[in-house]
Amino acid sequence: MSVPDSPEFKDRKALFDRMITVYGRNPVLEALEDPNLECFRLHLADSNKPAAVLQKMQELAVQRGAEVCFHGKRELSRISRNGKQDQGVAADIVCPGFRQLEQYLELPRQGRQRLLALDGISNPQNLGMLVRSAVAGGINGIVWSARGNAELGPLAIKASTGTLYRAPILRCENLGKGLAACQAAGFAIRVLGAEGSTSLLDAATGDTGSVVYVLGNETRGVSAEIRQLADATVSIPMASGVESLNVAVTAALIAYLDR
Amino acid sequence: MSVPDSPEFKDRKALFDRMITVYGRNPVLEALEDPNLECFRLHLADSNKPAAVLQKMQELAVQRGAEVCFHGKRELSRISRNGKQDQGVAADIVCPGFRQLEQYLELPRQGRQRLLALDGISNPQNLGMLVRSAVAGGINGIVWSARGNAELGPLAIKASTGTLYRAPILRCENLGKGLAACQAAGFAIRVLGAEGSTSLLDAATGDTGSVVYVLGNETRGVSAEIRQLADATVSIPMASGVESLNVAVTAALIAYLDR
Known part of the structure; x- marks a missing residue:
């Protein structure tokens, strides 16, 4: 045994x-x-x-x-x-790209790392589309906990058009602790939120340090507990009074704008 | 009468x-x-x-x-x-932003215009999410024909989180003729396609002329008839062998990257 x-x-x-x-x-x-x-x-x-x-x-x-x-x-x-x-x-x-977040943080890092962390993505279609966008955009890791997020199951796989199998999923038990470990390892934590005073378009320019972008629940956004940990809250400017973007769209904009 | x-x-x-x-x-x-x-x-x-x-x-x-x-x-x-x-x-x-494409082309244009044209977006959820992304990203018009695209109905409205009502929808009968009219009015026609040799990231840099980006069917892409009209085919670079992005994600990337 x-x-x-x-x-x-x-x-x-x-x-x-x-x-x-x-x-x-x-x-x-x-x-x-x-x-x-x-x-x-x-x-x-x-x-x-x-x-x-x-x-x-x-x-x-x-x-x-x-x-x-x-x-x-x-x-x-x-x-x-x-x-x-x-x-x-x-x-x-x-899934060769899956690992525990703590294991990922112990590995030597090659160049600037860009992670997404999911704080309550409850819709499996959104989760799958987000993964597809993040993988296509070269995101280095997607921090996912079973608690609070949709499962990595058939609906998410289908919506990801199969990219989920080769996604860099970083599992963690507790998102707050996971993000604190990222911070201790030198990552800046940026929370996405409409109230953010920094635009993603500005935040993403000329950045050299590794960063975790936290994406919140489709309705409630990022939870208060996680917002307290953030180094910055960033928003995406929206025209015509649109209040929010689909979370997979947000993930794609991060992946392609912050390079 | x-x-x-x-x-x-x-x-x-x-x-x-x-x-x-x-x-x-x-x-x-x-x-x-x-x-x-x-x-x-x-x-x-x-x-x-x-x-x-x-x-x-x-x-x-x-x-x-x-x-x-x-x-x-x-x-x-x-x-x-x-x-x-x-x-x-x-x-x-x-819907105050809806008009006929030909009527839009007759109006005086304020600054550089960025349009999307839809060539067979058959899924109403995709249509709605696309509209939401395009409106948020400040796209000046979405060229839509009843033939070949999902209807501007309840499913698309829901997926657009209501932004469809205030979207700049430019109706046309026939997409080929509509795009030819855009071209005659000085717009460059760019078709999105994986085979494109120009990256959107490059095409969108320092651009000053008005442009129409054509988005194709979720499975088949842009039709051959429309591809013949194009001034350029642009692609979005994708990591890890991902073959395509959701069409609403593509629309958002165009809206936010080509500014």
């Missing part, structure tokens, strides 16, 4: 930190068919009725070197964390 | 060019409750069963100086153009 401090535990934990569990027949089949993705395990409910698509999944999993595991229906629900929509199928996909 | 060349006809046509017909009980009620919007006519099906919300709509319409018209169910479907979802209710809302 492995104990928390053993090397084996750390390796396994690092492996699991890099995995995303997808569920549902179409999402799992698509992931297995993508030659750029590595599947670690295919999980099937032993109550599934025989079906060609299940047979195909198993063949693909074997070809790709993934383990095929059968479970009772309840155990499968525990793995997918969505028994209502898993359709008796789940898969653990390896 | 008015004839096409009479001043009365032109006034009425100009008025109708500025109107958007919304339908469905919630969208109509929200429009009537918004003090910044002008309602021209409230349309009700005479087959509607009495309901408090209908009573409220009529009171608001009268307060706001709108005409209240009753119609047979089939006539109401003709007005809403969506009998399945109109719930017996429609309203003509005046």
Whole structure:
């Protein structure tokens, strides 16, 4: 049995930190068919009725070197964390860019780093579109905690057009503590908010230090607790009295304007 | 009876060019409750069963100086153009920024103009988000034709968070002819496409002439017919092998990068 401090535990934990569990027949089949993705395990409910698509999944999993595991229906629900929509199928996909935030902060950094941190992005479509924009725009990491944000699941993967699998997701338990660790590591924390007196267009000019931009909930914005940590609040100038932008649009503007 | 060349006809046509017909009980009620919007006519099906919300709509319409018209169910479907979802209710809302593209091109232009033209934006959520981004980013006009694009209806209005009502929509019958007219009026036509050899980041620097950026269908991109008209094809550089961006994100990047 492995104990928390053993090397084996750390390796396994690092492996699991890099995995995303997808569920549902179409999402799992698509992931297995993508030659750029590595599947670690295919999980099937032993109550599934025989079906060609299940047979195909198993063949693909074997070809790709993934383990095929059968479970009772309840155990499968525990793995997918969505028994209502898993359709008796789940898969653990390896995402090479995923890691714990603290692990990322310990690594030597190459050049100026630009991170996004998510403080309550509750809509999975928004999360997926945000990831797609951030990856395309070369953002170095997306700080994500399970608490308060939409899950890294099928809806977000679909909205990300699959870019989520190769996104640099930095997991953390508690966003406040995570941001404090970033600050201690030399990152400036910038919160996005309409009340910000600094325009993103100005803040992003000639910047040389590493920075974390915090994006808040679609309705409530960034929480008070997180705003207290910020080195600056930046806003995006908007014409014609528009009050806010979609959070994925905001992420794209940060990624492409702050270079 | 008015004839096409009479001043009365032109006034009425100009008025109708500025109107958007919304339908469905919630969208109509929200429009009537918004003090910044002008309602021209409230349309009700005479087959509607009495309901408090209908009573409220009529009171608001009268307060706001709108005409209240009753119609047979089939006539109401003709007005809403969506009998399945109109719930017996429609309203003509005046949008001060809407006009015909040709009318816009005849007006004197104040400074450099930046337009977007839509070549087959089929998803109403994308259309609405695009409008929200373009309005916030100060785009001077959005060239829209009924043919090939999602309708300027309730789904797009919702996704635009209401900014569609005050967007500078430039209607045209045929996008190819509309773009040719823009070109004749001195606009450069730039098509967005992954195959473009010019980066938006470069194209947008130090530009002084007026320009139309053409955004294509979510899957197929800009059509061949329209690409032939283009003065240039511009692309947005994308990291990590991402193949495309959401069209609303693209619109925002144009609006904020080409200034």
